[in-house]
Amino acid sequence: MSLVGKHGYKETAVGWVPEDWRCEQLGGYLTLLTGAPFKSELFSSDGGIPLIRIRDLLRGFSETGYVGEYDDRYLVNAGDVLVGMDGEFHVVRWKGSPALLNQRVLKISEKPGHSDVGFLFFLVASVIGKIQDGISATTVKHLSTKDLQNLTAAIPPLPEQQKIAAVLTAVDGKLDVIARQIEATQALKQGLMQTLFSQGVANWPSVSLQEVAEVRTGVAKGKKGLKEPIELPYLRVANVQDGHIDLTEVKTITVEAAQVGRYALQSGDVLMTEGGDFDKLGRGDVWEGQISPCLHQNHVFAVRPAPSKLNSYYLAALAASDYGRQYFLSCAKRTTNLASINSSQLKAFPVLLPPLDEQVRIADIVAAANARIEILSTKKAHYQTLKRGLMKKLLTGEWRVKLDSPTGTA
Structure with a gap:
């Protein structure tokens, strides 16, 4: 809505605002x-x-x-x-x-x-x-x-300032509640995984990841002289989050047509990042074929489990647990604020291997927590969008708040 020339508004150095501002x-x-x-x-x-x-x-x-x-x-x-x-x-x-x-x-x-x-x-x-x-x-x-x-x-009159602040503070309060709910659910999830996998250390066999899965490296950017180039979507480190794949922004990359099969993701691949902050090692989630075809960058590993031996969702949960992160930190190359692992270290990851039905049971427990976090995260994003819209309207006077005082502005 344009305020230009609107009755009750005046033109100022910051645009058209209410006459009493x-x-x-x-x-x-x-x-x-x-x-x-x-x-x-x-x-x-x-x-x-x-x-x-x-x-x-x-x-x-x-x-x-x-x-x-x-x-x-x-x-x-x-x-x-x-x-x-x-x-x-x-x-x-x-x-x-x-x-x-x-x-x-x-x-x-x-x-x-x-x-x-x-x-x-x-x-x-x-x-x-x-x-x-x-x-x-x-x-x-x-x-x-x-x-x-x-x-x-x-600057609006003081009573209107106070009412605008009250409206926006109420939205912030809702965001704070949601943030605490997300934090509590994440803590519950970590606690559940700690209990489940701590018991498993003593009771389940352990095998190296390469015995039950294929570790695939991704495509590198900037290659020259490609034969039959084709441009396709690909996943970067920014897309691979702890417990979910963020597809808000998916970029494209040019590869040779003959190499598409080599780098294309399959539903069930477990995506893991090569490095980043210490707490990001081993993070990731399962690719469910949301985009097809879709490739992955060389800083993102695609781990393809043997379905008869290893459940993808179980592996993602194990890698993100304290058990998994302790392994990755123990062998990672570290700098001041960052850490990274290579494909050999990932292949050597000691996978706790209970029977498949037990893997599925554990994966379902973790999935329930992830689903709750996803619902809350969506709710948080909604209120953040609402807040941005309210700030734009209220702080410019495009929307006027109704004051409790009989002398206020309607």
Whole structure:
């Protein structure tokens, strides 16, 4: 819907907004506090008050404590609005325990009588991209307090700010509930697998993966001089997630027509990633032929079990369990933040091999947990889309909230 020329709206530097809204720099509506340069020699891993650094913003907790003296004004409580001043400029409401505001983290507060801190949280989150776009590309982007203070935005009257914040906060509350449900289901799944496979270590035979499955490597990008080239969809590391295959974005790759059979996936193949973060080793899921034909990249292994010996879904669960991850970590090549395995190490993976009916029973238990996680993830995506739409409509005034006050705007 276009607001251009609409009755009750006016043209401003940020577009058409309601006539009773202001178009001003944010400096008059927020109070900013930058974190203190606490002494690193007083950092502690087992004591003190938590210290909030940029890495802690999204996860909502800190593993670093501070054991020195501090000024109370740097104390952050749950609900306070924080912004990371380097990198992606994440805007969050702190969800952890009381903690200290470290340097390069910014705390945003309202100006009483002029602004609502809940509204400022959503407003800053929506406009911070303008600052990022205006900063030249460097290794790390840096945010200053002036960047925020000088940013021009549409500001509704205080009662409308508060109502907009209440609407959006309600959606955030729903997202928080769903996130906790997903986390609890994932923990339950890991607990179930831990119990099932711990019992199996003592009772089931173990064979190397190559005895009961074929490990297939994928196609490499960038090959030149291809004969009879053909372009087909293929799966990358980004498509292979823990417990599901993400087909949101499937890219294509050019291969020789004669090589399609060599790299094409079959229904029942277990996809595993070659490497990534430590906790990603062994992750994967079963390919069910959602796209045909479909190839796989050389950083994604396709493991093709012998159906009479090994159930694909059981193998995927075993590889993702603590048992599987401990094996992969024990033989992986490691760098500072990453780890990887090669095909020989994967082929040597010691597979716990109960009877097929027991494999199916275990696979069904894990599948039930995965299905619950998938339902919750879909629900989460719905509310995230809803939130984005509401922010766009409410923060521009295209949709007006109904105020409880008789003097409010309908």
